[in-house]
Amino acid sequence: MLTIKNLHASVEGKEILRGINLEIKAGEVHAIMGPNGAGKSTLSSIIAGNETYEVTEGEIVLDGEDLSELAPDERAHKGVFLSFQYPVEIPGVSVTNFIKTAINEKRKANGQEEMPANEMLKLIREKSELLEMDRKFLSRSLNEGFSGGEKKRNEIFQMAMLDPKIAILDETDSGLDIDALRIVANGVNKLKNENNAVLVITHYQRLLDYIIPDFVHVLIDGKIVKTGGADLALELEEKGYDWIKQEQEA
Amino acid sequence: MSKYTEDDLKVELENKEYEYGFYTDIESETFPAGLNEDIVRAISKKKNEPEWMTEWRLESFRAWEEMTEPHWANVHYEKPDFQAISYYSAPKKKDKYESLDEVDPELLETFKKLGISIDEQKKLAGVAVDIVMDSVSVATTFKKTLAEKGIIFCSISEAIQEHPELVRQYIGSVVPQRDNFYAALNSAVFSDGSFCYIPKGVRCPMELSTYFRINQGGTGQFERTLVIADEGSYVSYLEGCTAPSRDENQLHAAVVELIALDNAEIKYSTVQNWYPGNKEGKGGVFNFVTKRGLCEKNAKISWTQVETGSAVTWKYPSCVLKGDNSIGEFYSIAVTNNFQQADTGTKMIHLGKNTKSTIISKGISAGKSQNSYRGLVQVSSRADNARNFSQCDSLLMGNNCGAHTFPYIESKNTTAQIEHEATTSKIGEDQVFYCNQRGIPTEKAIALIVNGFSREVLNKLPMEFAVEAQKLLEISLEGSVG
Numbered sequence: 217m218l219t220i221k222n223l224h225a226s227v228e229g230k231e232i233l234r235g236i237n238l239e240i241k242a243g244e245v246h247a248i249m250g251p252n253g254a255g256k257s258t259l260s261s262i263i264a265g266n267e268t269y270e271v272t273e274g275e276i277v278l279d280g281e282d283l284s285e286l287a288p289d290e291r292a293h294k295g296v297f298l299s300f301q302y303p304v305e306i307p308g309v310s311v312t313n314f315i316k317t318a319i320n321e322k323r324k325a326n327g328q329e330e331m332p333a334n335e336m337l338k339l340i341r342e343k344s345e346l347l348e349m350d351r352k353f354l355s356r357s358l359n360e361g362f363s364g365g366e367k368k369r370n371e372i373f374q375m376a377m378l379d380p381k382i383a384i385l386d387e388t389d390s391g392l393d394i395d396a397l398r399i400v401a402n403g404v405n406k407l408k409n410e411n412n413a414v415l416v417i418t419h420y421q422r423l424l425d426y427i428i429p430d431f432v433h434v435l436i437d438g439k440i441v442k443t444g445g446a447d448l449a450l451e452l453e454e455k456g457y458d459w460i461k462q463e464q465e466a
Numbered sequence: 467m468s469k470y471t472e473d474d475l476k477v478e479l480e481n482k483e484y485e486y487g488f489y490t491d492i493e494s495e496t497f498p499a500g501l502n503e504d505i506v507r508a509i510s511k512k513k514n515e516p517e518w519m520t521e522w523r524l525e526s527f528r529a530w531e532e533m534t535e536p537h538w539a540n541v542h543y544e545k546p547d548f549q550a551i552s553y554y555s556a557p558k559k560k561d562k563y564e565s566l567d568e569v570d571p572e573l574l575e576t577f578k579k580l581g582i583s584i585d586e587q588k589k590l591a592g593v594a595v596d597i598v599m600d601s602v603s604v605a606t607t608f609k610k611t612l613a614e615k616g617i618i619f620c621s622i623s624e625a626i627q628e629h630p631e632l633v634r635q636y637i638g639s640v641v642p643q644r645d646n647f648y649a650a651l652n653s654a655v656f657s658d659g660s661f662c663y664i665p666k667g668v669r670c671p672m673e674l675s676t677y678f679r680i681n682q683g684g685t686g687q688f689e690r691t692l693v694i695a696d697e698g699s700y701v702s703y704l705e706g707c708t709a710p711s712r713d714e715n716q717l718h719a720a721v722v723e724l725i726a727l728d729n730a731e732i733k734y735s736t737v738q739n740w741y742p743g744n745k746e747g748k749g750g751v752f753n754f755v756t757k758r759g760l761c762e763k764n765a766k767i768s769w770t771q772v773e774t775g776s777a778v779t780w781k782y783p784s785c786v787l788k789g790d791n792s793i794g795e796f797y798s799i800a801v802t803n804n805f806q807q808a809d810t811g812t813k814m815i816h817l818g819k820n821t822k823s824t825i826i827s828k829g830i831s832a833g834k835s836q837n838s839y840r841g842l843v844q845v846s847s848r849a850d851n852a853r854n855f856s857q858c859d860s861l862l863m864g865n866n867c868g869a870h871t872f873p874y875i876e877s878k879n880t881t882a883q884i885e886h887e888a889t890t891s892k893i894g895e896d897q898v899f900y901c902n903q904r905g906i907p908t909e910k911a912i913a914l915i916v917n918g919f920s921r922e923v924l925n926k927l928p929m930e931f932a933v934e935a936q937k938l939l940e941i942s943l944e945g946s947v948g
Binding site for chain 1: 915
C-alpha cells in the first residue's frame with residue numbers, strides 16, 4: 217500500500233528527516249512514536265504533500281504510484297487522509313458544506329458525478345452517529361469555537377466521510393478527555409478494514425490502548441531507530457526514550 | 467500527470483479575458499463630446515421633457531460648473547476630462563417593443579452572453595426586468611401584473627412624461643442637485659434610469675430588477691433611479707451591472723434616491739461587476755455613485771451590495787433616518803483585485819427618536835488593490851435612544867494589497883448607543899492546505915473561504931441574486947493567492 221523509501225526532507229535548509237523507510241500494507245495499523253522535535257509531524261505533512269517542506273531525497277509510493285509530483289489535493293483524491301494535530305478554522309463555512317465540497321471534488325477528480333443530496337444526507341447522518349456527534353454541530357462553522365475534543369472528532373468524521381486508503385492520525389489524542397478519546401478510537405476501529413491502513417502518530421501510548429497497532433516505530437532525530445510490536449509502546453511509556461538513544465549511541 | 471502549480475494557475479487566470487468583455491454592435495446615436503448649456507438643453511429636448519425638467523437640469527449644470535471634484539477619498543486616478551465625454555447615447559431604434567420578437571436579436575444575444583437573457587428572466591418566476599442599455603430602456607416586462615396593483619415601474623424618462631407630479635415632487639428631495647460634484651453632474655445630464663412607485667399598503671409581489679450596461683465607447687453613463695414606497699408598502703429592488711471591456715476609462719456617475727414613507731420598507735440590492743481594468747491597471751470603469759434613502763416614521767431601508775468591478779469605486783449608500791423608529795441597514799461585500807481601488811461604505815444619519823442602524827461591511831482585497839471602508843454614523847441631538855451597530859471585516863490575500871477602515875462617529879445625544887467592531891484577517895496557507903488535504907483544489911478552497919467570510923451579507927440577497935453573487939466572487943478572485 218504505502219511505501220516510503222529513504223526519505224530525506226528539510227525546511228529552510230535544516231534537515232529534519234534523514235532517511236525514513238517505512239512499509240505499510242493494507243489492513244495494518246502502524247504507530248510512530250518519538251520525543252518532541254523528532255520529525256513526526258513533519259513526516260505526516262510531507263506524506264500529505266505540504267510544500268513548506270522540501271523533499272531532498274527518496275520517494276513516497278502509494279499502490280505503486282509515486283506521490284512526489286502530486287499536489288496535496290491530488291494525493292487526497294488518491295486516498296491519502298491526514299487528521300490534523302491543529303485543525304484550522306474556516307469561519308462561515310459549515311461542517312456540512314465543507315465535507316460536501318470535499319466529497320464532490322474527490323468524485324469529480326475520479327470522474328464521478330456529484331453525490332446526490334439524499335445520499336449525502338444519509339451518509340452524513342450515519343457517520344455523525346458513529347462519532348456520536350450532535351446534529352447541531354454539523355451546521356456550525358468549521359472548527360470555529362470548537363473544543364479540542366470537537367475538533368478531533370470532526371477530523372475523524374471527515375475521515376469516515378472520505379473513506380481514505382491511508383489515514384494518518386497526527387497526535388489525534390492530544391486535547392482529548394478520556395470519553396472523547398474512546399469515541400474517536402472506536403470510530404477509527406470501525407472504519408478500519410482489510411483494504412485500508414492507519415498510521416498513528418503519537419507522543420503517548422494511551423491512544424494505542426484503544427487503537428492496537430501491528431507495528432510500533434520509534435522516530436528519533438529524523439530516523440526510525442527501532443521497530444517492534446504493540447508491546448514496544450508500553451515499554452516506551454514505562455522507560456521513556458532515553459534508553460533507545462543510549463542504545464543507539466552504544 | 468504533470469504538476470499544475472499555483473504559478474501556472476496564476477498565469478492562466480491573468481491571461482483570461484474579462485468574462486463579460488464583449489461588445490455589442492448596435493447602432494447608436496451619440497452626441498458630440500463636451501458639456502455646456504446647449505448640450506443640457508439638447509438632452510432634455512431629445513427626451514421631450516417638460517420645461518420644469520429642463521430648468522432643473524440647467525440649475526444643476528450651473529451648480530456643477532462652480533463645483534470642483536472631490537479629492538478626499540482614498541483613491542488615486544487620472545481625472546476624467548469632462549469635455550471629452552459624450553453625454554448622450556441611445557440605441558437608434560426609437561419604438562418600444564410589444565414582444566421579445568421585435569427586440570434587436572443582437573441585443574438578445576448580449577443578454578444571452580451575460581446569462582441573463584430576457585427569456586430566462588421571464589421564466590424566472592417573479593422577476594420583472596427593466597433593462598437599461600446605453601441609457602435608454604429598451605424592454606420592460608411584467609408591466610401588466612404590476613399595473614394591476616397600481617405599481618409603476620418604468621424608465622425615468624417615461625415617468626417624467628407619464629407621472630410628472632411624482633417625479634417633480636421627489637426628484638432631488640433626498641440627493642439635492644448641489645449635494646456633490648457628481649450628483650450635480652448627474653442631475654444636469656442624466657440620460658435615463660428607473661422609476662418605481664409602490665402605492666399605499668401594497669406589497670410588491672415580485673423582485674423588481676434592472677440590468678445596467680455601459681455599451682457605447684466613450685460615453686459616460688448617468689443613470690438616475692427614483693424609488694418611492696408609499697405608506698405601508700414594501701418593495702425589493704435588484705440592480706445588477708456588467709460592462710464590456712474597454713481601454714479608456716469610462717465614467718459612471720449614478721444617483722439613486724429612495725423614499726420610504728411611513729411604515730414602508732425598501733430593500734435595495736446591487737451586484738456590480740463593471741470592467742475593473744486589466745491586470746496592469748489599464749482601463750476600467752470609474753464608478754462615482756450617490757445613493758441615499760430617506761426613512762419616514764417606522765420605515766426601513768436596507769442596502770445590500772456586492773461590488774466586484776470597476777477600476778475606481780466611490781460609493782456610500784446611505785440612510786437618512788428622519789422618522790421616529792425608522793431603521794437603516796447596510797450590508798456590503800466589496801472585492802478588489804489587481805489595481806482596483808474602492809472607497810466605499812455608508813452614512814447613517816439618525817434624526818428621529820428610537821432609530822436603529824446596522825452596518826455589516828466585508829472588504830476583500832487581493833493583488834495590488836486598495837480597499838477602504840468609510841462610514842459615518844451621525845446621531846442628532848433630537849434622536850433619543852438611537853442605536854447603531856457596525857462591523858467591518860477585512861480579508862487580505864497576498865502581501866501587496868491594502869485594507870483601510872475610516873469610521874466616523876458623531877453623536878450629539880447622550881442616550882445613543884453606538885458599537886463598532888472591526889477585524890482584519892488573511893487567507894492563510896494553512897487554511898488552503900487544510901482544504902487541499904481534503905481534496906479541495908486551491909482555487910475552490912479560496913472561493914469557499916471567501917464565501918464563508920461573506921456569508922452574513924450573501925444571506926441578505928434574494929436567492930437567485932445570491933447565486934450570481936457567489937459566482938462573481940469566484941471569478942473576481944481567481945488566482946489571487948500565490
